[in-house]
Amino acid sequence: MVSYYRAGADFKKAKIVVMGVPDESRSHASRRGTETAPDTIRAASNDSEFFVRDGVVIPTVPMRGTLDGKKVHDAGNVQRDGVYEKAREIVKAGKIPITMGGDHSITADLLKAAGNGKKVSLLYFDAHPDFVSSVRDYYGSVLTDSARYVNYKKSMLVGTRAAEPEEIRNARKAGLAMVTPIDITELGVHKVASMIRRKVAGSRVYISIDLDCVDPAFAPGVSVPSPGGVTIADLLYLLTSTISRCDVAGLDIVELTPDYDTNGMTANLAARILTECMACLKT
Template sequence: MEKICWENSSYQDCNVVIIGIPDESQSHSLREGTSEAPERIRKISNLADSYNRDGKKSLGFPLNGISKKVFDYGDITRKQIPETFEKIIKDFKVPISIGGDHSLSATIIKQFSKTGKLSLVYFDAHPDFITSIKNYYGSVFGDVIEVIDVKTSMQIGIRTPEKEEMDNLKKFQILVISPFDIAEKGIVKISEQIMSTLGDNVYVSFDMDCIDPSHAPGVSVPVPFGISSVDAILLLKKIANHGIVGMDIVEVCPAYDVKDRTSHLASRMIGEVLSSLK
């Protein structure tokens, strides 16, 4: 199996662990194929984010470089999430996992919540706040609501909620930042709002459909009027610099991508987060 291009360390010495979870068993999407994302993102990271010169591999770094040591753990199954993340958390390493469908995030978040309530930053076009049904990719936020700090958690990029989700967001008074908020207020004010809301135990869950389909066409449920890739990554970098305990990137759907643009974007996002971690 190909490794992410940022991999340059052993597990023992690393600060950050990359984990693939090629599972879409709890997805209801008409577009299938998110289980192919971990392999594709790794492959594209090596093709597009590194260069071969005189037989040697040279990485294309983020502008301010990467100081963290990274280890690609390989792929795990859905059933292996609890034991794998228990080990990583115990070893004080930051996991960046690549899905797979978004339901995977709920199990990861619940594992992290054993160390205390989380400040959850949820990037998505959809709130995933269905509570009448459990344990699928549209109920993630509802499935973890009891283990997060609602006052310091937020949703970013939301633009297609169902009535039940709007009611739940209002009930729990979740901060919601839409693409229209960013366009109206500007990225500086929005980033200040996010930083002033965040707690200390921050976990980031990033559904790639948060980003506009013009930038990220290869997702399972694309929705118009999304966040630009630059705005999304700028916010990610600021949050990572604040400090995060972990992150996941989900819902990349390679079968519907255009010239691997979404997989490449996901790869670059990982690099920019690595360059910004405290």
């Protein structure tokens, strides 16, 4: 699958490099199919984020930020064991990696590359904390596996609502802040956005988006759906208001399960999230 991003700029000229990881080998989910997600997101992006008229490719205008002058290159798909090296190549070239999973375990390798030897702040949009420590090297132990690369005290879990007791204990011990969907409703999305910006202020920030952070009413095509999630508008506001004001080290979007999607609505959401995030990146 070739995306319109690939036609946008070659690797050397690009400031943003997109890659896919068609792999779910470290997932324990009963709902399978995230290995097909990268090309599904590309297809959704081509269909919903671009128009073609008279042979001219026309991107849709994002709600925030701009795509004007944004040089984006799609580097294609990468094998699971090559994620760290490819991400490291992108980071060392001074570009921002945007990765489409696959299962969430890829984030541990991406965080290792993104910091380039230094710890980064992490904004982890997920229904689950993925902070299991009794089992390692799978999609539920991402934060444990990434301990050497993340400054937990400058990081935040957003949209959390389906945590194991072990994960809550680990998050508290690490000093990792957590915002649930009920918190967003109670405090208001503007206050939560301010909380996020204060938390990551002065640091390089990596953003990881598990699509199950969104309520399954709006995003049914995910590996482990959990009721009571974040609304689409709130998610996009939190992402764009943060990205436009901070130094982003990288971004990923994971856990799309196309076989469980409804009329492509989750794939189209993933494509829209990427558009809005790219538009707000400082390049």
